[in-house]
Amino acid sequence: MRTKIVAGNWKMNKNVQESIKLADEIVSELKDLTLEHTRVLVAPPFVNISEVVKITEATPVEVAAQNMHQASSGAYTGEIAAEMLTSLGLQTVILGHSERREYFGENDAVLTEKVSTALDHKLEVIFCFGEVLADRKSGKHFEVVAAQLRNVLFELSPDQWSSVVLAYEPVWAIGTGETASPEQAQEMHAFIRRMIADHYTQELADGVSILYGGSVKPSNAQELFANPDVDGGLIGGASLQATDFVALVRSF
Numbered sequence: 001m002r003t004k005i006v007a008g009n010w011k012m013n014k015n016v017q018e019s020i021k022l023a024d025e026i027v028s029e030l031k032d033l034t035l036e037h038t039r040v041l042v043a044p045p046f047v048n049i050s051e052v053v054k055i056t057e058a059t060p061v062e063v064a065a066q067n068m069h070q071a072s073s074g075a076y077t078g079e080i081a082a083e084m085l086t087s088l089g090l091q092t093v094i095l096g097h098s099e100r101r102e103y104f105g106e107n108d109a110v111l112t113e114k115v116s117t118a119l120d121h122k123l124e125v126i127f128c129f130g131e132v133l134a135d136r137k138s139g140k141h142f143e144v145v146a147a148q149l150r151n152v153l154f155e156l157s158p159d160q161w162s163s164v165v166l167a168y169e170p171v172w173a174i175g176t177g178e179t180a181s182p183e184q185a186q187e188m189h190a191f192i193r194r195m196i197a198d199h200y201t202q203e204l205a206d207g208v209s210i211l212y213g214g215s216v217k218p219s220n221a222q223e224l225f226a227n228p229d230v231d232g233g234l235i236g237g238a239s240l241q242a243t244d245f246v247a248l249v250r251s252f
């Protein structure tokens with residue numbers, strides 16, 4: 001059975017005190033929940049990761065990073081290396097978020113390097129991709145998504161895919177209150193899985209968790225997560241409030 005995942009991407013929100021409070025609340029609200037085949041992750045800002053790791057140690061909540069640099073170390077002022085993340089005990093990094101692509105110029109070439117560095121350091125990658133509104137309006141969304149996947153991930157060996165989680169995040173649905181309909185999400189997720197099956201094997205494709213991201217909230221999570229190819233969500237806004245976030249975990 002594929003692993004279900006709810007991951008909270010806190011983006012550039014929550015100072016250290018607020019991060020501690022939110023992590024505490026999430027841990028405490030999850031205490032009575034039995035999580036079977038379900039993983040819960042939070043991705044705080046870098047400077048707050050250590051504190052959140054302390055709070056979530058020995059709980060089912062995992063901590064992920066929102067980004068990392070492609071080089072292993074060196075003169076890259078202001079950047080964070082994979083080894084710094086693993087030395088904190090982190091096992092997962094989010095890469096390719098549309099905000100990184102849009103505001104920080106991350107392209108397929110950079111992301112290919114980042115994915116490779118992350119996997120070399122035994123980090124699991126949550127790889128984000130998705131079309132912008134103009135692509136969808138012009139009917140190019142499948143083509144765009146296919147290229148994003150193919151250009152960065154299709155040189156990976158089959159073994160490396162055991163450390164990859166996909167997050168389809170249509171850019172027009174991120175932080176906009178607009179959500180892909182359950183049908184649109186399922187259609188794209190099934191397309192993605194078919195692409196992987198065609199390039200690798202059906203068995204490999206069936207094992208890859210594909211998350212949906214874009215204005216997931218307690219009121220729409222259940223119908224999105226009920227789709228056979230939607231294995232959970234990467235959550236922005238609704239992950240900043242413990243009650244909402246935990247409600248999403250309960251939505252499977």
Ligand code: 13P
Pocket residue numbers: 009097169173174175176177213214215216234235236237238
């Ligand atoms: P929202 O849930 O705020 O739309 O953000 C989604 C997202 O970008 C998660 O990475």
